[in-house]
Amino acid sequence: MAVATEQPAVDLREPAGWRRRKNQIATVLMVLALVLVIIPLGFVVYAVIAKGASAISWSFLTGQIPPNILPPGQGGMGPAIVGTLEITALAAVMAVPLGVLGAIYINEYGSKRPVARVIEFMADVMTGVPSIVMGLFIFTIWVLHFGYSGLAGAFALGCLMLPVVIRSSDEMLKLVPDPLREASYALGATKARVTVTVVLPAAIGGIVSGALLAVARAAGETAPLLFTILTVTSVNSNVFSGANTALSTQIFANASQVFPGAQSRGWGAALTLIAIAFILMIVARTVTARFTRYSR
Amino acid sequence: MSTVTKADPAIPAGSASPLAHRRPLGDRGFQILAAAAGLLVLVILVLIAVSITQQASSWFSTAGLKGIFSTQWNPGSNQFGAMTYVYGTVITAVLALMAVPVSVGIALLLTEVVPYRWSRPIVYVIDLLAVIPSVVWGLWGILVFAPWLQHIYTSVASGVNGIPVLDSLFGQPVSGASFFTAGIILAFMITPIVTSLSREVFATVPAIDKEGAYALGATRLEMIRGAVWPHSQGGVVGAIMLGLGRAMGETIAAALVIGSSAQVTSHLTDSGYSLPAVIANQFGEASGEFRAALIGLALFLFVITIVINLVGRGIVERSARRKRGA
Numbered sequence: 001m002a003v004a005t006e007q008p009a010v011d012l013r014e015p016a017g018w019r020r021r022k023n024q025i026a027t028v029l030m031v032l033a034l035v036l037v038i039i040p041l042g043f044v045v046y047a048v049i050a051k052g053a054s055a056i057s058w059s060f061l062t063g064q065i066p067p068n069i070l071p072p073g074q075g076g077m078g079p080a081i082v083g084t085l086e087i088t089a090l091a092a093v094m095a096v097p098l099g100v101l102g103a104i105y106i107n108e109y110g111s112k113r114p115v116a117r118v119i120e121f122m123a124d125v126m127t128g129v130p131s132i133v134m135g136l137f138i139f140t141i142w143v144l145h146f147g148y149s150g151l152a153g154a155f156a157l158g159c160l161m162l163p164v165v166i167r168s169s170d171e172m173l174k175l176v177p178d179p180l181r182e183a184s185y186a187l188g189a190t191k192a193r194v195t196v197t198v199v200l201p202a203a204i205g206g207i208v209s210g211a212l213l214a215v216a217r218a219a220g221e222t223a224p225l226l227f228t229i230l231t232v233t234s235v236n237s238n239v240f241s242g243a244n245t246a247l248s249t250q251i252f253a254n255a256s257q258v259f260p261g262a263q264s265r266g267w268g269a270a271l272t273l274i275a276i277a278f279i280l281m282i283v284a285r286t287v288t289a290r291f292t293r294y295s296r
Numbered sequence: 297m298s299t300v301t302k303a304d305p306a307i308p309a310g311s312a313s314p315l316a317h318r319r320p321l322g323d324r325g326f327q328i329l330a331a332a333a334g335l336l337v338l339v340i341l342v343l344i345a346v347s348i349t350q351q352a353s354s355w356f357s358t359a360g361l362k363g364i365f366s367t368q369w370n371p372g373s374n375q376f377g378a379m380t381y382v383y384g385t386v387i388t389a390v391l392a393l394m395a396v397p398v399s400v401g402i403a404l405l406l407t408e409v410v411p412y413r414w415s416r417p418i419v420y421v422i423d424l425l426a427v428i429p430s431v432v433w434g435l436w437g438i439l440v441f442a443p444w445l446q447h448i449y450t451s452v453a454s455g456v457n458g459i460p461v462l463d464s465l466f467g468q469p470v471s472g473a474s475f476f477t478a479g480i481i482l483a484f485m486i487t488p489i490v491t492s493l494s495r496e497v498f499a500t501v502p503a504i505d506k507e508g509a510y511a512l513g514a515t516r517l518e519m520i521r522g523a524v525w526p527h528s529q530g531g532v533v534g535a536i537m538l539g540l541g542r543a544m545g546e547t548i549a550a551a552l553v554i555g556s557s558a559q560v561t562s563h564l565t566d567s568g569y570s571l572p573a574v575i576a577n578q579f580g581e582a583s584g585e586f587r588a589a590l591i592g593l594a595l596f597l598f599v600i601t602i603v604i605n606l607v608g609r610g611i612v613e614r615s616a617r618r619k620r621g622a
Contacts, residue, residue, distance in 0.1 A: 019518070020515065022515070023515035023516050023518070026516070027409060027516070027517075030404055033398040033399075033401030033405070034402050037402065037422065037425065037484075040484055041425055041428075041484075043436075043440075043441075044428060045424075047436050047440050048436070098336060099333075101329060102336065102337065104330045104333075105327075105334035109327055109331065110334070115334075115335075116334065119334045119335065119337055121609065121613070122337050122341060123337050124609050125602065125606055125609055126340070126341060128538060128609075129545070129602070129605075131547060132545070132572045132576060132594065132597070133344065133348070133545070133594050136348060136591055137343070137347060140347040140350070140591065141343065141347050162336070163337060166334075166337065190320060190323040191326075192327070193323070217427070219429075220432070221429070222431040222547070223430075223547040223548050226576055226579070227579055248429060248431045248548075251432065252431050252551075255439065263439060266435055270435055273432065277427050278427065285420075
């Protein structure tokens with residue numbers, strides 16, 4: 001390309017002086033904002049790992065929950081780990097299929113119906129309902145009639161998960177290209193068959209990872225469990241009846257104790273809980289990376 | 297992503313109705329199942345409102361308006377006034393808004409400054425903040441952060457002693473657990489949501505506006521102020537409201553670090569109480585009228601957060617739609 005040699009002199013360098021300085025200051029402030037968030041995150045993660053790692057051992061993961069006055073190193077969180085796993089799993093079994101079905105309704109069936117728009121909007125609003133309100137809700141409609149149980153806790157966690165699963169699955173279904181649907185309609189498939197055998201498989205990576213993230217968030221919730229499982233210290237393998245226990249509620253109970261042993265077990269439980277959530281998050285990222293076909 | 301409304305492929309061209317008569321039973325059943333799952337959201341929201349109102353009704357009828365809007369909370373003598381807790385909730389949530397400039401800064405950094413391959417790991421890190429459970433924030437807050445903050449509060453208090461407004465805000469602390477500590481912890485916790493919502497809003501700014509600003513010789517800051525900000529102001533306000541809603545409803549972290557003493561004071565480094573925190577701490581031992589009052593507090597909280605969320609979501613939606621229409 002020929003370069004014009006007789007152009008008027010236009011200064012194309014970056015603006016100099018005060019304008020340039022202000023731009024640099026703004027950029028530095030933005031980076032500073034990021035640093036300001038990473039520092040406390042680092043402190044929390046460091047504190048949990050440093051104080052939790054010394055508490056964790058095989059006997060901690062399997063042992064009984066001892067009285068608070070016992071010194072560090074004795075007893076464990078076995079019942080709480082069992083409780084967290086079974087309550088969260090039960091909640092996921094209830095909330096994930098319903099959430100995906102809800103998203104299918106919003107996206108596949110309701111695209112022209114106002115009621116679907118309302119559901120989509122209210123699912124967003126529902127994600128903002130405080131978790132403690134969800135706990136009290138289950139207390140008033142379930143626990144008052146049927147008593148404390150792991151099932152009640154799972155209901156509360158499920159109510160928290162449901163809107164999150166709906167919204168994340170909805171986003172994923174929106175990404176599936178329409179020609180895929182049209183092609184299978186052209187082959188004479190019914191709408192249900194198109195949805196189940198074509199649309200869902202195409203979006204499955206994103207749906208699974210969104211659901212796992214919702215489960216990871218729910219596993220750490222404390223407030224909805226306080227009034228639904230009535231934190232006890234013994235293991236209760238029957239999730240459908242009788243008071244139960246969970247890691248998060250044990251941490252809450254231990255955090256306000258003055259005994260070093262109780263605090264140390266609290267840190268150990270915190271590390272276990274974060275590890276569970278973190279494993280779920282890693283799995284979710286891997287699933288996204290491995291199975292996602294359509295992304296923004 | 298195509299957002300143009302297309303003809304539903306299940307409706308054959310030239311036909312007014314879908315193939316309803318020829319649809320097999322399983323197909324209809326699946327549609328009904330999906331619709332039921334969707335409607336569940338509305339059902340749950342209505343059930344929450346109804347069941348909580350019903351359980352709290354005895355508080356409303358016996359305490360009356362005057363009793364509810366008082367600051368007296370003495371379970372022993374059946375006085376249940378909510379205003380101390382409403383005050384604490386509002387103060388801590390407003391303090392938590394210190395997360396806003398930080399979140400908006402990070403969102404701008406992610407959308408306008410760093411390249412895509414850097415922004416992904418940054419988003420992962422910010423999301424990590426959201427994965428740390430609220431009870432772990434509380435545990436760290438009360439055992440590590442609050443004792444450390446107490447030293448700072450003490451030196452700030454002696455520094456501002458005698459300065460008119462500041463010394464009534466920052467007096468000598470009783471302990472590290474206070475409104476201000478709760479505000480800081482809540483700020484950490486709402487950062488991920490405010491960041492991701494603002495990012496969503498900034499992403500809707502048309503590229504042509506930004507290119508236009510650069511073409512006129514604007515620096516990046518001038519481009520942000522001239523092209524990005526006017527376009528996304530409304531959406532960012534919505535994001536802030538949703539963050540405020542989260543901060544108000546956050547229970548366990550606040551319950552651990554707020555200090556648990558019901559008082560209305562201008563003294564931010566003094567201990568206080570908030571709506572969710574008092575429910576979490578006192579519900580276990582409550583019965584009868586006391587329990588009704590605590591459920592009434594939950595109703596307060598539900599109504600406040602629902603209103604904030606409705607308005608905030610509405611604003612964010614509207615600013616996102618404007619982009620699709622453009």
